[in-house]
Amino acid sequence: MASCTYSVPNLDTSGDNLYGPRICWQAFVDWAWDAYDFDKGDWDEGFGYDDVCNNTQPLSRTLSAIWCLTYSSPNFPNESYSGNILEWGCRFARNAIDELDARCSRPGYIAWTQWGPFIDDWTQLYLLFFYNLSVSLRAGTILHEARHADGKGHDSGDNDSSWGYNGAWRWHVCWLAWFAFEGRSSSAALRTQAKQQANNIINSRFVTHPGFNV
Amino acid sequence: MSCENQTSGDGSDSLEIRAANPLFDRSDTSWLLGQAVRYLNTDDKKGEFAYARTVELLRRCAHDLLENVNGLFKQVKSGDAALRWNLLYVLGDSGDRSAADFLVQTALKRLPEVKEEEGCQSERDIEMLVSTMAVHAVEKVAARHPEVSEAVLEIIKNKPTRPILIEAVKVAANLGLKDKARELLSDDDAWILDIRQARKDEVHAEPEREDGKERGFTPPKSGSLYTAPSAGCCTSKER
Numbered sequence: 001m002a003s004c005t006y007s008v009p010n011l012d013t014s015g016d017n018l019y020g021p022r023i024c025w026q027a028f029v030d031w032a033w034d035a036y037d038f039d040k041g042d043w044d045e046g047f048g049y050d051d052v053c054n055n056t057q058p059l060s061r062t063l064s065a066i067w068c069l070t071y072s073s074p075n076f077p078n079e080s081y082s083g084n085i086l087e088w089g090c091r092f093a094r095n096a097i098d099e100l101d102a103r104c105s106r107p108g109y110i111a112w113t114q115w116g117p118f119i120d121d122w123t124q125l126y127l128l129f130f131y132n133l134s135v136s137l138r139a140g141t142i143l144h145e146a147r148h149a150d151g152k153g154h155d156s157g158d159n160d161s162s163w164g165y166n167g168a169w170r171w172h173v174c175w176l177a178w179f180a181f182e183g184r185s186s187s188a189a190l191r192t193q194a195k196q197q198a199n200n201i202i203n204s205r206f207v208t209h210p211g212f213n214v
Numbered sequence: 215m216s217c218e219n220q221t222s223g224d225g226s227d228s229l230e231i232r233a234a235n236p237l238f239d240r241s242d243t244s245w246l247l248g249q250a251v252r253y254l255n256t257d258d259k260k261g262e263f264a265y266a267r268t269v270e271l272l273r274r275c276a277h278d279l280l281e282n283v284n285g286l287f288k289q290v291k292s293g294d295a296a297l298r299w300n301l302l303y304v305l306g307d308s309g310d311r312s313a314a315d316f317l318v319q320t321a322l323k324r325l326p327e328v329k330e331e332e333g334c335q336s337e338r339d340i341e342m343l344v345s346t347m348a349v350h351a352v353e354k355v356a357a358r359h360p361e362v363s364e365a366v367l368e369i370i371k372n373k374p375t376r377p378i379l380i381e382a383v384k385v386a387a388n389l390g391l392k393d394k395a396r397e398l399l400s401d402d403d404a405w406i407l408d409i410r411q412a413r414k415d416e417v418h419a420e421p422e423r424e425d426g427k428e429r430g431f432t433p434p435k436s437g438s439l440y441t442a443p444s445a446g447c448c449t450s451k452e453r
Contacts, residue, residue, distance in 0.1 A: 001226060002227045002228075003227065004228070004230070005229070006230075006231055007232045007234050009290075009293065010297045012251055012255045013251055013255060013294070013297045015255060015296075018256065018257060025436070028433075028434055031431065034431060035431035035433075042226055044226070045227065045228035045229065046230055057229075057231065077433070077435060080425050081423045084418070085418075085421075088423075090433070092421060092423065095430070101226075102226075102229075104227040104229065107331075108336050111335070112333055127229075128337065132296075132337070133340070134296045141335065144334065154334065158332070158334050166419065166420050166422070168334065170419050171419045174418060177412075177417045178417065181417075185257050187254065187255045187256055187257050187261075188254060189251075189255050192303070193296075196343055196346045196347065197339075199346075199377070199380075203377035203380045203381075204342075204375075204377045212409060212411065213380070213384070213412065214411075
C-alpha cells in the first residue's frame with residue numbers, strides 16, 4: 001500500500017467548480033458506481049468515498065469526467081453506434097471497463113489498463129489524472145483506457161501506426177474533437193483545451209500523420 | 215506531489231490533500247485575472263459577457279498584467295498546468311505587445327523528456343498543452359498588435375518538438391507569414407504546410423459495434439428529459 005499527498009490545484013481552471021455540483025446527485029452516483037464497477041476499498045482512505053461531493057477529492061473528480069463523457073452530446077440520450085463518438089463514447093466506456101480503481105501513482109503514468117485472458121482486468125487512475133487534467137481531458141482519457149480495456153493496444157510502442165488502425169489515439173482524438181465541436185454545458189476553456197489536445201495527439205501519436213488537424 | 219512506496223496492482227492506497235495557497239490576492243490586477251479565469255470556465259452567456267468585460271478592463275487598466283501573470287507562473291512553478299494554460303489564454307486576449315516575448319519563451323520551454331517506461335500519456339503531454347496555448351496566445355496578441363506577428367517565427371526558428379512546431383506554422387499561416395515560415399522549415403518538415411483542416415464528418419472513429427443487447431446501465435436522465443411528475447421535496451409519511 002502506498003500513501004501520498006497532493007496540493008489541490010485551482011478548481012475553476014480544472015473545470016471542477018463547473019462539473020462538481022452536477023455529480024452531487026444520488027441517482028447519478030448510484031448509476032456510475034455500478035456502471036463503472038467502483039469498489040469502496042479502491043476509493044476510500046482519502047480518495048473520496050466518504051465525501052463524494054467534495055470536488056477536491058479524486059472520486060468527485062472522476063465522476064465529473066464520467067458526467068462529461070455521458071451528458072456532453074446535444075443528442076443525449078441517443079447512444080446509438082451509428083451516431084458520432086460524443087454520443088456513444090460513454091456507452092462504450094462503461095461496457096468495456098471492467099473496474100475503475102484509484103491509486104497514488106505509477107511513475108510517469110496518468111492511467112493504466114490491464115487486460116487479457118486469465119488475468120484480472122482493471123483500469124487504474126493516478127494522481128496525475130485526478131489533479132493535472134481538466135475535466136474534459138479526464139473524460140477523453142477514460143475513453144482512451146476503455147479502448148484498451150476492449151483489447152486494443154497501441155501497435156507502435158505507445159503510439160498508433162496510423163489513423164486506419166482505429167486505436168485508442170484515434171478514438172481519443174475523435175471524442176475530444178466532437179466535444180470541442182458540439183459539447184454542451186461546458187466552458188470555452190474546456191472546449192479549446194480539448195481541440196488543442198486533439199491536435200497535439202494527431203501531431204505526435206501517429207507514426208503516419210493523417211494529414212489533417214481538427 | 216509526494217508518494218511513499220509505489221502503487222502496486224492490488225491493495226489500496228491512501229491520500230492526504232493539502233490546501234493550496236491563495237493565488238489572486240497580490241494586487242488589483244491579480245484579482246481581475248482571477249475573475250477572468252473564473253468567467254472563462256463558466257458555461258453560459260452571462261459568464262461569456264462577464265469574461266469579455268473583464269478582458270476589456272485588463273486591456274485598459276492593467277499595465278502590470280504581464281508582471282502578474284509572470285508572478286503567478288513563478289508561484290505555481292511547474293504545478294497546476296490548467297491554471298497556467300488559462301492564464302495564457304487570458305494573456306492572449308488581454309496582453310499588449312510586451313506579452314509576445316513571454317509567450318514565445320513559454321512556447322519554447324523545455325518539455326519533460328520522453329521516457330521508456332511511461333504510460334500512453336504523461337506529464338510531457340500536459341506541459342505540451344501549456345506550450346500550445348502559448349503559441350495560440352501569440353496569434354491573439356498579434357491580431358491586435360500586428361507589429362509582433364513575427365514573434366511566431368522565433369518559435370519556428372528554434373525547432374521545437376513537432377506538435378508545437380506544427381501549431382506555430384499554422385499560426386504563422388493565419389497571420390499571413392506562410393512564405394516566411396516555409397523559408398524556416400527544413401525539407402523534412404515542409405509537409406507541415408500541407409496539413410489541412412478536417413471536415414467534421416472525417417473525424418470519425420469506427421466503434422466496431424452494432425446496436426444490440428449489450429447496452430446496459432442506461433444513465434439517469436435529468437432536467438427537461440424527465441417527463442414524470444415530481445413528488446416534491448417534502449412529502450411526509452403517514453403515521
